[in-house]
Amino acid sequence: METIYLCIVIFLFVLAVFDLIVGVSNDAVNFLQSSVGAKAASFKTVLFIAGIGVFIGAALSNGMMDIARHGIYQPQHFYFAEIMCILLAVMLTDVVLLDVFNTMGMPTSTTVSMVFELLGGTFALALIKVHGSDTLGLGDLINTDKALSVIMAIFVSVAIAFFFGMLVQWLARVVFTFNYKKKMKYSIAIFGGIAVTSIIYFMLIKGLKDSSFMTAENKQWIQDNTAMLIGISFAFFTVLMQILHWLKVNVFKVVVLLGTFALALAFAGNDLVNFIGVPLAGYSSFIDFTTNGTGTSPDGFLMTSLLGPAKTPWYFLFGAGVIMVYALCTSKKAHNVIKTSVDLARQDEGEENFGSTPIARTLVRFSMTLSNGISKTMPEGMKRWLDTRFRKDEAIIADGAAFDLVRASVNLVLAGLLIALGTSLKLPLSTTYVTFMVAMGTSLADRAWGRDSAVFRITGVLSVIGGWFITAGAAFTICFFVAMVIHFGGTFAIIALIGLAIFSLIRSQVMYKKRKAKEKGNETIKQLMQxxxxxxxxxxxxxxxxxxxxxxxxxxxxxxxxxxxxxxxxxxxxxxxxxxxxxxxxxxxxxxxxxxxxxxxxxxxxxxxxxxxxxxxxxxxxxxxxxxxxxxxxxxxxxxxxxxxxxxxxxxxxxxxxxxxxxxxxxxxxxxxxxxxxxxxxxxxxxxxxxxxxxxxxxxxxxxxxxxxxxxxxxxxxxxxxxxxxxxxxxxxxxxxxxxxxxxxxx
CATH class of the missing domain: 1.20.58.220 (Phosphate transport system protein phou homolog 2; domain 2)
Known part of the structure; x- marks a missing residue:
């Protein structure tokens, strides 16, 4: 019997490797979109910086792993066989679901997929247990409070990210204008100081406070000296940014590349649980069963041990970091997903990838009516002054870039702050949701959605958001049925589902290659536009x-x-x-x-x-x-x-x-x-x-x-x-x- 479960644990780790690859392909858009869209550096340079951030973040990550151990289900009421059934169903569903979205070029959330898969699988087994028990209820088996807080954090982050992206970008544009090189004599130092201090603070003090190298003494010292650290950092980086500006260094590029590193690090620290948290929970369960379950059947050994905090061995984190960096550098699907997000945020008009929908047309008409109403109440002098700050014809955009460095800086700094804050609060915020909605908010504030393109851009945003909800529903539903099949079908069902998952991945890859072959004709128009x-x-x-x-x-x-x-x-x-x-x-x-x-x-x-x-x-x-x-x-x-x-x-x-x-x-x-x-x-x-x-x-x-x-x-x-x-x-x-x-x- 132990041999079967050992094979399942090994297979969970094999799936984790595939999950890391397809997951990074999906989530690369989160930290590469701004630097790639603004052409802050060559693509290889951006990949190198992001790769370092991903590796360090993965190697130091540990605090979020508890979500997969006891964040959704109450392990003390589940037997070993039931826990393994849930975890296997989650991994089988996750790999296939993420690969489908990557193939379509649609950014989706690995956090949402994992959370709703755990909910779906747990709900399936909980129904079976409640049906056969007179004492247990669904509330005893599903951690409803934690599940609700996770779900609310994910979806509230969409509105928060969009609002603050729009607000902060509007303020940044009023300060710097599109011709930012003429308007940053002294303001660039303050902006750079605030941006870099924020990045460093949240990256090292908040984002990594639960990392494996943080001791209780280090945490206490940082907590006691937070104000001093922030003050010293702000003063130092403000002076440093002014000196760099005098030396003709583009401070915005420094902020963008540092932000890319920080966001990649925060992504790895926050989202690594989505890829290896479930296999690690399965590994811990197997070790506990083989050590303490001697003479007990898998259907009679309760998994109370999963209530304890996760202690992830360093070699798992190191290996995950290596695989993530490899996937980041080699995945063609990652580039496909990045393209969707960059196209929706670009400053100028071009080939629109989405059509028009009634909802988008209604939103555009409502927004224009609201804008006209606000415009009528504003003094003429203020309107003229604001128009001088938003002259798009003066925009300084690199050749082939989708937007300028000011917007890229705001995207990265703000997204990094929100994600690291979520990590510090143990809330698995969706990095995809946050970074995408920040980018959409900043592009709206930058007036990138003109009358001739707004309806197409809004349709694209709604399509992506709709895909997120589909992710949640599909993850819950598919994992529910997969868990049911595994529970009642046993070993035969497991083998059949594994074969189906492998077939699905191979078929998806073949279809993706065919679709890319058909899209080669678009290369001509890309060359033409450049x-x-x-x-x-x-x-x-x-x-x-x-x-x-x-x-x-x-x-x-x-x-x-x-x-x-x-x-x-x-x-x-x-x-x-x-x-x-x-x-x-x-x-x-x-x-x-x-x-x-x-x-x-x-x-x-x-x-x-x-x-x-x-x-x-x-x-x-x-x-x-x-x-x-x-x-x-x-x-x-x-x-x-x-x-x-x-x-x-x-x-x-x-x-x-x-x-x-x-x-x-x-x-x-x-x-x-x-x-x-x-x-x-x-x-x-x-x-x-x-x-x-x-x-x-x-x-x-x-x-x-x-x-x-x-x-x-x-x-x-x-x-x-x-x-x-x-x-x-x-x-x-x-x-x-x-x-x-x-x-x-x-x-």
Whole structure:
């Protein structure tokens, strides 16, 4: 029996390794977003500094481990077998859940996932125990007070982080303005002194007060001399920052890099429990059972020992630090998650990754009404003065950066303070929630959410927050059922669930690689946005346009054939699939037009006047192709969904033949555009004219049938619509090829 549980403990540690890797991939955004977004240093330098912080924080972490031992469940009422069941369910759920979010590029909370997984697993076993006992209640088995305080701390931190991020950034911008280099003659010393003192105080005095190297004597001495330490630190760092400023050192960069180190250290100290706390609790339980449970079955040995404080061996902390640093430096998914957060916080407009939702539109309208109301009550002089402090055209932003160093400094200092404060209070605040909401608050205060981008940014923020709630619900629900399966299924269920988890991780990795391969086309637009050479921009725009228009032609080809085939065979599922594809493609068209317009703005006036018309016409014809497929599919779907009479054999044969010819024309045009080869294009022009002639002939024949009343009027209506939209597809395809040839032509 001990052998089985030893294997479970070993497997828990194996899962912990994977959990560390996927967890760091998710949480890297917390401490890298600001320094990467502001380009405070090279990416390798930022990673090196963050890696040191993560390693030190992990190696010195110990105080938070009690959350996994007795923070959620009451171990004195659970037997060894039940505790192992809960812990195994938590780890199996956690690894898979975090990997799914990383693959989607959505930042989520490792703290929330662990807490709600523990709640879900404990609730499952508690229900079973309460059902079989006359004395125990749920309150005896679940630490409801602690669980509630943890949950409240997590969600309240969202509002607190956003509010203080907005407030502190607004004050910082009023002091420094966007042209901060002209406004920091003496204020930079005070700002630097406050920032560095805050970082040092919370990092060393608060954030690490429960670390393994802190003795009772050290804690008491620090507590007795707190005021003196703060005063000396503030005076020293204020003078030091002024000297560095006189030496032409950018103090904001110093603050950002030090803040990155501090936040990485606080992250490791606060969140390490999320990755190894559960396996360590399992290890302690196993040691206690094998030492003191001789002659007792796993179902009869109570785990009272878990009520004691955690004493984590140094080699576990050291090993966890090494794995975290390795994951930080090598994970591509970490970069994907960072991109989502940086894009939502960037100062300028660009390619928006999220669409628009009714909630976002309502919030924007409400905010504008509120802003206008406040503006009317302010004196004109104050409004003019504030406008001089928020002139975004004077912003000093590094090449390729998303925002400036002032905002990056506020992000890091404020997030570090809140997280370290949570650590000192033994509250497992979500570092993801705090850092993300601070970043959103500072970007709002910086007026980064303009009228043309606010609705997209708010949609993105709401999507991320919605993902957090999904994390909580999914973690609780999945772990609840996994714990139930393990409890009733025994060894067989454990093996099956382990196999399922491994399959899920492998499948997730394969899907991620496929998705990244599809996104390679976005590299062209990224290069375009970073280039400043007009000739290079034009060539990249031509390449990007070819890539996008080829996708449109491929979409038209696929869905014209699918819609026609599904309608002729009365395949309702195929028609619904085509309709769904049209809705999705319409969103991509909007995004393509927006991105293309931003790219066109980077060309000089002569090039825009010469090539711009062809570019915009190409986008319009591409849009019409998508809308034509929609207008073709919609009546076909309604016709089949209502079980109306199908086309007769003659109509099916006629339209089927002409559709094959149109699909072939689309294939030829797509290959020509893909290869940028428009030779012998006159052949396609003649073919298109012939096809339009055939379709006109079909239309006349159908009108004659209507006049002779030889068929169903509903069938005739849908058939005429199909002919008309097929003609539109042919016409728009040829027009698209014509303007594309002119846009791609070298003068």
């Amino acid at each position: 280039s400043s050479d007009n000739t290079e921009i034009l060539e990249l725009l031509r390449k990007h346009t070819r890539e996008e228009l080829v996708k449109i032609l491929a979409f038209t080809e696929e869905n014209l054939e699918r819609t026609t085939t599904a309608f002729l065979h009365e395949n309702l599922r195929g028609l619904r699939r085509s309709m769904g594809a049209v809705k999705f493609e319409k969103q991509l068209i909007k995004q393509m037009k927006r991105t293309g317009t931003l790219a066109m703005c980077r060309l000089d006036n002569n090039t825009v006047l010469e090539k711009g018309l062809y570019y915009y016409q190409g986008n319009d014809f591409a849009s019409e192709l998508v809308y034509s497929i929609g207008r073709l599919c919609e009546p076909c779907l309604e016709h089949i969904d209502n079980n109306f009479k199908p086309l007769d054999a003659i109509q099916k044969g006629e339209f089927s033949d002409v559709t094959e010819d149109i699909v072939y024309l689309l294939q030829v045009c797509r290959h020509k555009m893909e290869n940028n080869d428009y030779e012998d294009f006159e052949n396609e022009l003649r073919k298109a004219n012939d096809l339009n002639g055939q379709l006109s002939h079909l239309k006349r024949e159908e009108l004659q049938r209507i006049q002779s009343q030889s068929g169903s009027i509903k069938v005739s209506m849908v058939y005429l619509t199909m002919i008309q939209e097929a003609q539109n597809v042919v016409t728009y395809t040829i027009n698209l090829m014509k303007v594309s040839r002119k846009f791609q032509a070298e003068e």
